[in-house]
Amino acid sequence: MSRIFISLGSNIEPARYLQAGLLELQTIFGELSCSPVYESESVGFNGSNFLNMVVSLQTEMPVAAVVACFKAIELRHGRLPGAKKFAPRTLDLDLLLYDAQVCQTPVVLPRAEILTNAFVLWPLAELAPTLVHPIAGKSYAQLWDEYDKTRQKLWPVAVDFGQLA
Template identity: 45%
Template sequence: MSWVWFGIGSNRDREHFIKAGICALHDTFASEQRPLFVSRVFESDSVGFTGSRFYNLVACVETDLSINEIQTICKTIEKAHGHDGSATRFSPRTLDIDMLMYDTVVSAAPVQLPRAEILTNAFVLWPLAELSPDVRHPITNKTFTEHWSNYSGEQKLEPISLAFEPLPYLIIDHSH
């Protein structure tokens, strides 16, 4: 079994697509023995382009699926919710689900793990530090709390209140 962390974001019909993404991840991965943990939702400016503000959060779950299987699932969920896989990297998104980490795996392919944006984007690091404060980054060996307390970026970010539909194995946990 492996722990997997996901970065989830949307800046088009944000509330709808964030909730849909969490439902899809829950339905795919969560069970009584392995709930889906989610951080609070944060609102942030677009990064890399001028556009509507994003909603972002981080989720994690324990799974026996491989990195390739999880990556395929993420892309399938995105596509089912209107994500255009051919769009440029820095552009509006209905739903973006990125695998941030897979246990302590460090790899360049099939997916970069851990994702570099963990340490550079507040909208990933703050919810990750909140959800998994004592987990260590597999390359720096520092906890996400340590990284967040030393974050010096300029990104504006604020937590928002967004209620998810009650799901049996969904835990909104700020201290996992």
């Protein structure tokens, strides 16, 4: 079994779509470990605020199958095929880590946004503070401590996901 970490985000009915994404992930993969939820301003475009979180789970699926599964979940929840990267979205699922694997295909791992976006790094540091980034060689807690927190506005929010919380 491999441990994977996934970033979830939404700025269109975000609580609804995050919960729907979590329910699908739980149905497909089983037990989830979830970070707190954070609200952040849009990055790369002018739009409404996002809700973001990170989830960890275990899987036997290879990386390509995991990525295909995430794309299918996004499409089932209103994500438009070929949608622009910097645009509003119902549900965004990004594979951040697959064990300590470093690769370029079928996706880049570890995902670069871990080191550049507060809305990825902070929840990841909350969920796996002692886990070490396979390239940077630092724990996620240390990376968050060193992160320039003036770069992006981000704050924790309370979201009730029922039995998933």
